[in-house]
Amino acid sequence: MSEQSRWQEQYDATRRRDVPFETMSGVPVDPVHGDGPLPGQYPYTRGLHAAGYRSRLWTMRMFAGFGTAEDTNARFKEILRNGGTGLSTAFDMPTLMGYDSDSPWALGEVGRAGVAVDTLRDMEDLYADIDLGSVSTSMTINGPAAAVLAMYIAVGEKNGVAKADLAGTIQNDILKEYQAQKEYIYPPRPSMRIVTDMIRYTSAEMPKWHPVSISGYHIREAGSTAAQELAFTLANGFAYVEAARAEGQDVDQFGRRLSFFFNAHSDFFEEIGKFRAARRIWARWMKERYGATDERAMMCRFHTQTAGVSLTAQQPENNIARVAIQALSAALGGTQSLHTDAFDEALALPTEKAARIALRTQQIVAHETGVANVVDPLGGAPYVEWMTDEMERQAEAIFAHLEELGDGSMLEGVYAGIENGYFVGEIADAAYRFEREVNAGRRVIVGVNDFVEGNEDDETNLLRIDATTEELQRKRLEAVKHERDSVAVEASLDALRNAAQDPSMNLMPPIIDAVKTYATEEEISNAMRDVFGSYVEQAIV
Amino acid sequence: MTSEPVIRIVLAKLGLDGHDRGIKVVARILRDAGMEVIYLGLRQTTASIIAATEEEDADAIGLSMHNAGHLALAPAMLAALDEADLDIPLIIGGIVPDQDIPILEAAGVAAILGPGAPAEEVVAAVRNAVSRDRQQ
Numbered sequence: 015m016s017e018q019s020r021w022q023e024q025y026d027a028t029r030r031r032d033v034p035f036e037t038m039s040g041v042p043v044d045p046v047h048g049d050g051p052l053p054g055q056y057p058y059t060r061g062l063h064a065a066g067y068r069s070r071l072w073t074m075r076m077f078a079g080f081g082t083a084e085d086t087n088a089r090f091k092e093i094l095r096n097g098g099t100g101l102s103t104a105f106d107m108p109t110l111m112g113y114d115s116d117s118p119w120a121l122g123e124v125g126r127a128g129v130a131v132d133t134l135r136d137m138e139d140l141y142a143d144i145d146l147g148s149v150s151t152s153m154t155i156n157g158p159a160a161a162v163l164a165m166y167i168a169v170g171e172k173n174g175v176a177k178a179d180l181a182g183t184i185q186n187d188i189l190k191e192y193q194a195q196k197e198y199i200y201p202p203r204p205s206m207r208i209v210t211d212m213i214r215y216t217s218a219e220m221p222k223w224h225p226v227s228i229s230g231y232h233i234r235e236a237g238s239t240a241a242q243e244l245a246f247t248l249a250n251g252f253a254y255v256e257a258a259r260a261e262g263q264d265v266d267q268f269g270r271r272l273s274f275f276f277n278a279h280s281d282f283f284e285e286i287g288k289f290r291a292a293r294r295i296w297a298r299w300m301k302e303r304y305g306a307t308d309e310r311a312m313m314c315r316f317h318t319q320t321a322g323v324s325l326t327a328q329q330p331e332n333n334i335a336r337v338a339i340q341a342l343s344a345a346l347g348g349t350q351s352l353h354t355d356a357f358d359e360a361l362a363l364p365t366e367k368a369a370r371i372a373l374r375t376q377q378i379v380a381h382e383t384g385v386a387n388v389v390d391p392l393g394g395a396p397y398v399e400w401m402t403d404e405m406e407r408q409a410e411a412i413f414a415h416l417e418e419l420g421d422g423s424m425l426e427g428v429y430a431g432i433e434n435g436y437f438v439g440e441i442a443d444a445a446y447r448f449e450r451e452v453n454a455g456r457r458v459i460v461g462v463n464d465f466v467e468g469n470e471d472d473e474t475n476l477l478r479i480d481a482t483t484e485e486l487q488r489k490r491l492e493a494v495k496h497e498r499d500s501v502a503v504e505a506s507l508d509a510l511r512n513a514a515q516d517p518s519m520n521l522m523p524p525i526i527d528a529v530k531t532y533a534t535e536e537e538i539s540n541a542m543r544d545v546f547g548s549y550v551e552q553a554i555v
Numbered sequence: 556m557t558s559e560p561v562i563r564i565v566l567a568k569l570g571l572d573g574h575d576r577g578i579k580v581v582a583r584i585l586r587d588a589g590m591e592v593i594y595l596g597l598r599q600t601t602a603s604i605i606a607a608t609e610e611e612d613a614d615a616i617g618l619s620m621h622n623a624g625h626l627a628l629a630p631a632m633l634a635a636l637d638e639a640d641l642d643i644p645l646i647i648g649g650i651v652p653d654q655d656i657p658i659l660e661a662a663g664v665a666a667i668l669g670p671g672a673p674a675e676e677v678v679a680a681v682r683n684a685v686s687r688d689r690q691q
Contacts, residue, residue: 107622120571122625126623360670445579446580
């Protein structure tokens with residue numbers, strides 16, 4: 015069958031949204047244009063699906079979390095009422111690092127940058143009155159991802175939703191933590207075991223779950239270039255694939271459940287080229303190098319978030335324009351879901367109003383601009399195709415370097431790059447280069463180094479996290495610890511320690527047992543710290 | 556150029572906050588400006604920062620805060636300096652809302668550098684804080 019007829023067959027078989035596919039002036043438009051490759055066809059440069067956003071718009075998934083579980087639960091309900099179509103949970107730093115709210119490490123951090131979750135009780139409150147069987151949930155957590163997924167499974171069970179029906183994503187991309195975000199707990203290799211255990215467990219038990227969201231977002235935020243973001247992220251993806259294959263998992267089975275997370279920064283065409291290149295590279299490597307035969311295992315599905323680091327504290331309303339342009343690049347790049355940043359996020363977590371404007375911004379892109387009528391509308395444009403090739407070329411050069419570091423193994427190459435400071439060094443160099451150029455005036459950032467008139471007028475209402483949150487959360491934790499059966503807690507933690515010592519055991523079942531006893535996140539993390547040790551980064555500038 | 560001794564500054568991330576892009580750039584800016592930078596890295600405690608400051612005989616401490624913990628963490632650092640009888644300036648960089656600036660200044664923070672602060676401002680803030688302190 016020719017590619018054209020294959021595409022046509024797929025297109026005809028797709029249910030499409032009930033809207034007129036025509037311009038604002040009433041001109042009907044074809045779903046795809048140009049004589050070149052077609053969307054939905056390997057290697058998917060032009061998109062994963064034949065009908066693109068004609069069948070389904072991207073998921074508008076707004077990231078939220080602050081204060082106590084009740085505070086965030088209220089924000090979630092607000093998002094769903096406003097037409098958000100997925101939930102995305104931000105946790106506070108102690109939760110992200112495997113510490114409880116009563117740890118000395120938690121001082122000043124409880125509920126500040128996300129919601130505090132210590133025990134299953136907090137997760138029950140976080141998702142209270144939300145039908146977990148019908149909403150898809152993303153949870154942005156890595157080091158303690160297994161404990162948090164276990165809590166989500168337990169909440170579902172309590173509410174009568176079987177784990178097989180839970181849909182969503184847990185970030186669980188530990189490799190980029192050592193490279194960029196720095197929210198690790200254990201050293202890389204035991205951390206990788208937790209990830210592969212989770213991949214195996216969810217592949218078997220949770221068909222609607224994405225066990226890893228391989229994330230370039232944080233790499234970019236930490237200062238990398240677009241090509242580095244692309245290359246480091248996909249290299250991490252190859253590393254997970256190699257790790258799962260090494261322990262006998264089937265690439266076609268787990269490959270279908272892998273997903274990605276990219277940044278949408280301000281250089282419009284560079285970003286679009288990056289998204290298109292990501293799909294093409296991933297498909298090629300999965301098919302040609304890792305032997306995937308199921309097309310779904312070759313597809314680079316990704317979530318996108320606009321670049322937090324591009325937001326300026328100066329004249330913050332200007333950020334609304336930045337976010338709109340970045341959101342448009344994500345849509346033109348074919349993202350599966352999108353979070354748009356709020357204009358006040360260079361200053362604090364967003365207020366409800368700022369978060370609503372951010373959601374409205376992507377609704378405008380989706381419903382008013384017409385870009386969702388046509389699949390890959392920029393495909394075939396010489397500059398866009400050149401940029402896509404250029405992103406791919408730069409990424410391949412980085413893969414070659416990593417492969418050399420790993421003696422032919424991408425997994426070992428990524429470990430080596432973490433150990434020898436390659437990733438953090440490259441990212442810090444790129445960040446410094448960019449800062450110098452801004453400082454020298456060679457790059458203009460509106461409101462920062464040029465067009466600064468009006469900076470004095472800034473008066474933005476900011477979200478304040480009540481200082482009593484920390485105290486409140488500590489009391490909640492104390493109450494849970496008082497009520498629970500401490501013998502059962504200890505027994506479950508012992509079982510977890512034993513499982514951690516035995517690489518042939520999957521860690522998920524004992525972790526699920528532990529959360530059900532209301533063992534805290536820190537207790538669970540400590541049980542594994544006892545066996546796996548802790549990771550300390552070497553400080554280099 | 557004056558004959559002032561070279562400024563030695565300890566930079567660190569206090570607590571769990573892992574946002575280190577800014578502080579690494581600041582480290583290079585200060586180093587380029589001729590200062591000696593001792594970067595301690597992530598997940599430091601007030602005790603580890605005090606120990607390094609004493610060992611390195613530093614003239615100033617710079618901490619970066621991006622997680623809205625500054626109202627708890629900066630006073631904790633100042634108290635630790637007091638307790639160790641170290642009279643050197645504490646400079647905070649990162650995300651500090653305008654309304655919190657007077658609170659931190661009143662508590663004794665010598666300078667606060669916000670997002671987008673140009674290199675000259677960063678260097679000047681450290682120089683001024685140290686020279687004020689040396690004159691005392």
